[in-house]
Amino acid sequence: MRTPTFNWVLWLLGLAALLALPWLVTSEYYINIASQIVIAAILALSLNLLIGFGGMISLGHAAYLGVSAYLAIYMTAHAGFGQLSGALIAIGSTTALAMLFGYLSLRASGLGFLMITLALGQILWGIAYRWASLTGGDNGLGGMKRPHPFGLDLTHPAIFYYFVLFFLGLALWCIARFIQSGLGQSLQGTRDQPRRMRALGYNVWLIQWLSFVFAGFWGAVAGLLYAYYHQFVSPQALHLTTSAETLLMVIAGGTGTLFGPVVGAALVVILKNVVSAYITRWLILLGAIFVAIVLFMPEGLLPGLAAWIHRLKECLHGDKKTTGVSAITKDRV
Amino acid sequence: MNFWIIQGLNGLAFGSLLFILASGFSLIFGLMRIVNLSHGAYFMLGAYVGLSAIEAGANFWVAILLGGIAICVLGTLIERFVLRRLNGQPLAQVLVTLGIAFIIADACVWIWTGDPRPVPMPAELTGAFRVAQLAFPIYRLFVIGVAFALAAALWFLLERSRLGAMIRAGVDDLAMARAMGIRTSLLFSAVFCLGSALAGAGGVLAGPILSVYPGLDTDMLPLALVVVILGGVGSLLGAFVGSLIIGFIYSYGQALFPDLAYVILFLPMVLVLTLRPTGLFGRQAI
Numbered sequence: 001m002r003t004p005t006f007n008w009v010l011w012l013l014g015l016a017a018l019l020a021l022p023w024l025v026t027s028e029y030y031i032n033i034a035s036q037i038v039i040a041a042i043l044a045l046s047l048n049l050l051i052g053f054g055g056m057i058s059l060g061h062a063a064y065l066g067v068s069a070y071l072a073i074y075m076t077a078h079a080g081f082g083q084l085s086g087a088l089i090a091i092g093s094t095t096a097l098a099m100l101f102g103y104l105s106l107r108a109s110g111l112g113f114l115m116i117t118l119a120l121g122q123i124l125w126g127i128a129y130r131w132a133s134l135t136g137g138d139n140g141l142g143g144m145k146r147p148h149p150f151g152l153d154l155t156h157p158a159i160f161y162y163f164v165l166f167f168l169g170l171a172l173w174c175i176a177r178f179i180q181s182g183l184g185q186s187l188q189g190t191r192d193q194p195r196r197m198r199a200l201g202y203n204v205w206l207i208q209w210l211s212f213v214f215a216g217f218w219g220a221v222a223g224l225l226y227a228y229y230h231q232f233v234s235p236q237a238l239h240l241t242t243s244a245e246t247l248l249m250v251i252a253g254g255t256g257t258l259f260g261p262v263v264g265a266a267l268v269v270i271l272k273n274v275v276s277a278y279i280t281r282w283l284i285l286l287g288a289i290f291v292a293i294v295l296f297m298p299e300g301l302l303p304g305l306a307a308w309i310h311r312l313k314e315c316l317h318g319d320k321k322t323t324g325v326s327a328i329t330k331d332r333v
Numbered sequence: 334m335n336f337w338i339i340q341g342l343n344g345l346a347f348g349s350l351l352f353i354l355a356s357g358f359s360l361i362f363g364l365m366r367i368v369n370l371s372h373g374a375y376f377m378l379g380a381y382v383g384l385s386a387i388e389a390g391a392n393f394w395v396a397i398l399l400g401g402i403a404i405c406v407l408g409t410l411i412e413r414f415v416l417r418r419l420n421g422q423p424l425a426q427v428l429v430t431l432g433i434a435f436i437i438a439d440a441c442v443w444i445w446t447g448d449p450r451p452v453p454m455p456a457e458l459t460g461a462f463r464v465a466q467l468a469f470p471i472y473r474l475f476v477i478g479v480a481f482a483l484a485a486a487l488w489f490l491l492e493r494s495r496l497g498a499m500i501r502a503g504v505d506d507l508a509m510a511r512a513m514g515i516r517t518s519l520l521f522s523a524v525f526c527l528g529s530a531l532a533g534a535g536g537v538l539a540g541p542i543l544s545v546y547p548g549l550d551t552d553m554l555p556l557a558l559v560v561v562i563l564g565g566v567g568s569l570l571g572a573f574v575g576s577l578i579i580g581f582i583y584s585y586g587q588a589l590f591p592d593l594a595y596v597i598l599f600l601p602m603v604l605v606l607t608l609r610p611t612g613l614f615g616r617q618a619i
Contacts, residue, residue: 104606107607110423111366114427115368116602119558119602122554122555123596126552126555126594126598130591130592130594131595131596133592239551240551241435247428281443283438283439284435284436284439287432287434287436288432290428290429290432291415291436295418298425
């Protein structure tokens with residue numbers, strides 16, 4: 001049975017495994033994949049704030065990743081700013097963009113919110129693609145070097161992995177604190193009962209907007225790390241497929257859980273890398289997974305599998321209990 | 334002066350294509366509350382089907398018909414066998430249409446390769462129409478004419494026919510329409526079928542102007558979304574006016590500030606969402 005002590009042991013084991021990873025796998029290729037997973041996990045965590053805890057389904061979350069990455073590379077490699085000031089400008093401006101986008105998107109809720117975030121995100125993609133004199137167009141922007149904060153040599157894969165892992169830990173800690181805070185609790189209130197929250201005197205719009213900006217901030221952090229990792233950014237970082245992949249990470253891991261998106265990010269990044277090694281049809285698979293999840297596992301991949309196993313056990317024991325609450329399909333529109 | 338007239342006509346032609354796409358999208362969203370994110374993919378697939386029909390020897394008009402019918406059949410199947418299973422779960426429906434859009438887009442690259450392919454223009458509409466020193470492609474005038482005729486036909490269908498009255502009733506209050514004995518299930522299929530057919534035929538019609546290329550779907554879909562956000566949900570007039578606004582902005586923007594054409598698209602969205610979140614002609618917030 002699961003006791004608190006057992007859970008602690010599990011957490012410690014997981015943490016030890018994450019920390020020991022560069023010693024367990026010596027190949028640089030796998031350490032780099034682990035770094036990719038960690039960066040994707042930060043982005044997925046921030047999107048989960050909106051989807052899981054706020055009930056706001058955004059299809060434009062790549063905006064913060066891409067804009068932050070573009071700004072970081074443009075500022076440091078093309079506009080002559082230093083690493084620190086470039087990073088601060090990237091995160092600050094992207095958060096400011098989240099303020100504007102949050103204001104616009106939250107003029108609607110539910111499906112309208114989804115449409116506006118999608119449209120805004122694709123317009124940004126169009127800008128990155130078409131404004132070639134600034135963004136390099138389809139060729140993207142490159143020329144960035146990884147910084148050397150506190151004398152750390154981030155060009156070394158293992159050190160870079162620890163660097164991004166630190167930010168993942170920070171993100172998890174901040175987001176866990178946020179969820180337990182008054183604001184985070186009232187956000188979950190607005191997700192479940194917006195009208196009651198309004199009637200109780202809460203400023204639903206402000207709660208949702210602040211959470212949106214907070215999520216945008218962490219998206220910007222992920223974008224900065226993305227820029228450090230690839231030292232290159234192309235319009236693909238802003239494309240709808242990137243937003244959809246991030247959404248898949250959140251859904252796959254189970255929405256509204258703290259660690260779900262991390263697991264989802266690992267699943268999606270590994271799957272994408274494995275699949276891309278054999279076939280070039282990642283997009284078809286991505287689409288098929290979306291269709292399959294919605295039709296067969298509306299609770300999300302991990303909770304869905306858990307429910308299936310549970311059901312299987314029930315069949316074996318002849319015991320009937322209904323379980324599983326549909327998380328993504330629960331009607332919040 | 335000539336510049337403004339020519340670009341205005343170009344904007345009108347692009348707005349016309351957008352209207353053909355966005356009217357179906359808006360009707361589907363207004364009536365069924367389905368954000369059909371496959372709509373851009375339907376448009377692109379329709380264009381590819383039309384292209385293949387022409388390359389197989391069919392003439393342009395048959396190609397338009399085939400593109401429309403193929404996508405209409407596809408859309409109806411998806412509506413009947415996928416979306417209907419998810420009745421009452423709008424978010425699940427959105428995710429499914431997004432997944433289907435990815436599948437269609439990638440399948441198109443698979444079948445028709447990644448190169449942009451222009452759809453040949455019908456011989457009878459090539460050439461330019463000349464007035465004074467102005468020359469304007471006849472085909473674009475034809476597209477503008479088609480969109481205006483379509484707008485009139487849709488207006489007649491919605492405002493003057495029995496089917497239209499049922500659709501309007503469904504848009505305004507679905508539960509009440511159902512209670513009054515309207516068979517909304519059939520209505521849904523009819524509207525989805527119509528919207529899909531318009532997207533498919535519109536894709537073929539757009540082929541000679543825009544060409545067909547991978548990414549046409551994600552180029553057009555957000556524009557259709559912006560049109561609906563501007564014009565208002567389920568409003569035919571809104572879709573019409575919104576399409577023309579975006580068509581003009583896009584056309585003048587690309588001619589005057591080619592780098593910033595997409596930046597300018599933010600402006601109408603910011604204005605409308607700030608001042609009138611229901612859209613210009615919508616009665617309910619999106």
